[in-house]
Amino acid sequence: MILYALIYFLNGISLAFFITAGMRMFFYARRTGSRPHLLFAICLGWMALIQVKEFFCNFIPFYNYEVLGPAFTFPDLFTLPLLSFFFFELVMPGRINLRYALRLLAPFALLGGTYLVGLLFFDRTIYLSLGEVIDDLPALLPATLLLYVVYAAGYCIFAFIRIVRFSLLYTEQIAQAYSFTERIHLRWMRWMAGILAFYLISYIGIIAFTTSENYIVFTFALSLAVWGVLYGCVIQYRIPKIILNYWRSQPAREQQPEENVSEKNERIEALRAQVAEAIDTRRLYLNPGLTIVDMAAECGTNRTHLSQFFxxxxxxxxxxxxxxxRVEHAVRLMADHNYKIEELALLAGFGSTTTFYRAFAKEKGETPQRWQEQHAQSKAQPAESTALPGAETQAEELPEKVGAAATVE
Incomplete structure (x- = not known):
């Protein structure tokens, strides 16, 4: 009795969450014009409908969470393609069109439609376990049901591999276009996709092998936890506009006429001087929102040439x-002043302390606090290296290619 009360309680909490979160996400998508957020709002709305279905099914003891019964499985597992559209839109902005969506939805619609049509001509049977479905093969309804569950599990694996692959490409493009990653990175998505795949496959396993009330409670709790974390990540995410251009014009973007070796070398040297001047004199790196388009405009070139230069x-x-x-600027500030780490991050041009920690540890091999402690008594040197930051190795091997450097501030 207590378990049933807990099931109804979790069902109600889930329904309230999906309705509230779906409405908030929908209005956010309308205000910002974000396709990923709109797709996620659709997913939340679909999950709300599933919770309504679960609520009414739980009132009928004969059908109590027997999702392997007539058509109970199909609405739940239809969440898979809907959620995959959201993830695909994140890692491949603008490339999810109606034709692509219909191709992914077709097997789910075909198998679900076949099952529903079969109900009109065959006796309906309630299957309480996957074993009962297999025992009733090769009848049409259990065969269709089994194919649907197997296909859904396979689709989980396909979607996860595709999401991870394109999220890595997305990360590369972000690194080429932005000097910051605050709220536009997708590191969270890779592990979130893994958690969702585990959740969905576990859900398939639970509904296939058991109808125990304990597992029903576990499923509701796991669903709330996973969707709640995903919602928190999505609501903080911003759509990077430059990435749209990378994907949509990737085959032949910013085509330039061919150059001979002499012209190329002259352009590189001129660009080296422009970059050095932008860094040494104008200190563009102190802008937390600096993009490669901004810097290219300051240097009188385009983003392709500048990206190739770096x-x-x-x-x-x-x-x-x-x-x-920015890290080198922070080091110089440490030598002259005793700033707090949060202040250093802002003064050096970082958009967040977390990004500052990560970048500093990558460059110096230790945390800013540790560096500050070890160099508390040191003084700034009268001059810095005469190479562009990031060109130390090239300066040793190819000194003739190295330009002016950041001056001491």
Whole structure:
């Protein structure tokens, strides 16, 4: 009795959460024009309908959470393609169109439709376990039901692999276009996709092998926890506009006429001087929202040439180069003043303390506090290196390619 009361309670809490979160996400998507947030609002709305279905099913003892019964499984597992559209839109902005969506939805609709049509011509049977479904093969309804569950599990694996693959490409593009990652990175999505895949496959296993009330409670609790964390991540996410251009014009973006070796070298040297001037004099890296488009405009070039310069000449992405400049600026500030770490992060151009910690540890191999303690008594040197930040290795091997450096502030 207590378990049933807990089931109804969790069912009601879940319904309230999905309705509230779905409405908030929908209005946010309308205000910002964000396709990913709109797709996620659709997912939340679909989950709210599932909770309504569960609520009414629980009133009928004969059908009590027997999701392997008539068509109970299909609405639940239809969440898979809907949620995958949201993830695909995040890692491949603008590439999810109606034709692509219909192709992914077709097997789910076909199997679900076949089952519903079969109910009109075959006796309906309640299957309490996957074993009962298998024992009734090769009848149409259990075969269709089994194919649906197997396909859903396989789709989970397919979607997870695709999400991880394209999220890595997305991360590379972010590093080439932005000097910051606050609220636009997708590190959370890779492990969140893994958790969701585990949740959905576990859910399939639970509904296939048991109808125990304990597992019903576990499913509701796990669903609330997973969707709650995912909602928290999504509501904080911002859509990086530059990434849209990378994906949509990737095959032939910013085509430039061919250059001979002499012209290329002259352009690189001129760009080296422009970058050094932008860093040394104007200190563009102190802008927390600096993008490669902004810096390209300041240097009188385009983002493609500038990105190639950082990657080919300095061996760094745009983000790594700018963060290296910021870290060096923070080190100089440490030598002259006893700032708090939060103050250092802001003064050095970082958008958050977390990003400052990560970049500093990457460049110096230790935390800012540790560095500050070890160099508390040190004084700033009268001059810095005469190479661009990030070009130390190139300066040793190819000194003729190295330009002016950041001056001491």
């Amino acid at each position: 990657n080919n000449e300095l061996g760094l992405s745009f983000r790594d180069y700018i963060n290296r400049c």
